[in-house]
Amino acid sequence: xxxxxxxxxxxxxxxxxxxxxxxxxxxxxxxxxxxxxxxxxxxxxxxxxxxxxxxxxxxxxxxxxxxxxxxxxxxxxxxxxxxxxxxxxxxxxxxxxxxxxxxxxxxxxxxxxxxxxxxxxxxxxxxxxxxxxxxxxxxxxxxxxxxxxxxxxxxxxxxxxxxxxxxxxxxxxxxxxxxxxxxxxxxxxxxxxxxxxxxxxxxxxxxxxxxxxxxxxxxxxxxxxxxxxxxxxxxxxxxxxxxxxxxxxxxxxxxxxxxxxxxxxxxxxxxxxxxxxxxxxxxxxxxxxxxxxxxx
Numbered sequence: 407x408x409x410x411x412x413x414x415x416x417x418x419x420x421x422x423x424x425x426x427x428x429x430x431x432x433x434x435x436x437x438x439x440x441x442x443x444x445x446x447x448x449x450x451x452x453x454x455x456x457x458x459x460x461x462x463x464x465x466x467x468x469x470x471x472x473x474x475x476x477x478x479x480x481x482x483x484x485x486x487x488x489x490x491x492x493x494x495x496x497x498x499x500x501x502x503x504x505x506x507x508x509x510x511x512x513x514x515x516x517x518x519x520x521x522x523x524x525x526x527x528x529x530x531x532x533x534x535x536x537x538x539x540x541x542x543x544x545x546x547x548x549x550x551x552x553x554x555x556x557x558x559x560x561x562x563x564x565x566x567x568x569x570x571x572x573x574x575x576x577x578x579x580x581x582x583x584x585x586x587x588x589x590x591x592x593x594x595x596x597x598x599x600x601x602x603x604x605x606x607x608x609x610x611x612x613x614x615x616x617x618x619x620x621x622x623x624x625x626x627x628x629x630x631x632x633x634x635x636x637x638x639x640x641x642x643x644x645x646x647x648x649x650x651x652x653x654x655x656x657x658x659x660x661x662x663x664x665x666x667x668x669x670x671x672x673x674x675x676x677x678x679x680x681x682x683x684x685x686x687x688x689x690x691x692x693x694x695x696x697x698x699x700x701x702x
Contacts, residue, residue, distance in 0.1 A: 408473075419477050423435060424449060434452045434467065461498070493534055508543045509543070515532060548580050548581065549579055551689075558572075567630050571634070572657075577615070578612040579672040609690075615632035616631075641653040
């Protein structure tokens with residue numbers, strides 16, 4: 407099995423390399439920067455230089471590929487470019503007879519367009535994928551545990567013993583580990599019965615803020631309290647990474663959650679059904695925190 411991975415330099419897709427290697431796959435990892443070659447090679451992949459905007463190059467590196475693990479880059483100067491990038495990959499998969507494309511959507515997809523460029527274009531990608539004729543699986547994760555390693559959270563844990571996140575304490579979330587999401591992606595590639603399927607996935611624990619902090623405390627071996635971060639504070643920390651417009655958009659979303667009387671679901675209570683088709687050993691929040699406590 408020869409698997410081409412897009413987005414492997416980032417935390418959301420990097421573990422696809424290791425999970426695919428466990429299955430005996432040959433992994434090719436596309437990157438837009440030669441600076442990433444060493445990291446990808448050390449993980450066990452063969453790095454190839456390719457820009458998602460270059461349709462000819464994407465077609466070239468897709469020749470001879472059995473399956474693709476795909477993700478739209480999270481931070482794009484123009485979010486709408488993501489649709490064309492996805493089309494380039496899907497078109498190349500169809501042209502070259504790729505057996506399956508598995509798309510990590512980075513978040514649960516909305517049921518209809520909501521006026522958010524990043525969310526709305528994913529629905530266009532979904533339609534294009536469905537109409538392409540390529541066998542596919544979409545993996546829709548909730549919020550990554552790795553978000554706690556971000557600059558809007560980690561320094562608060564280290565310096566103030568606070569687990570900072572801009573969701574209300576009362577809002578439960580089924581946090582999921584990146585490695586688990588990657589394992590789902592690889593299992594979907596290898597399950598030949600899946601040809602036009604989508605899975606909303608979450609962790610097995612639906613944790614409110616204080617429960618999250620308690621589980622994290624158990625993992626790292628010291629008391630950490632939950633800090634419902636102000637959305638504007640979160641947005642200000644985010645600006646250097648995603649730009650002012652992107653940060654303001656994210657902050658506005660979290661502001662709406664702070665004022666909500668009913669919270670959106672971030673937990674799949676039927677994960678047992680998912681695990682029957684995609685057998686993955688799930689990671690608890692406490693175990694994840696224990697494994698990564700040196701980071702904090």
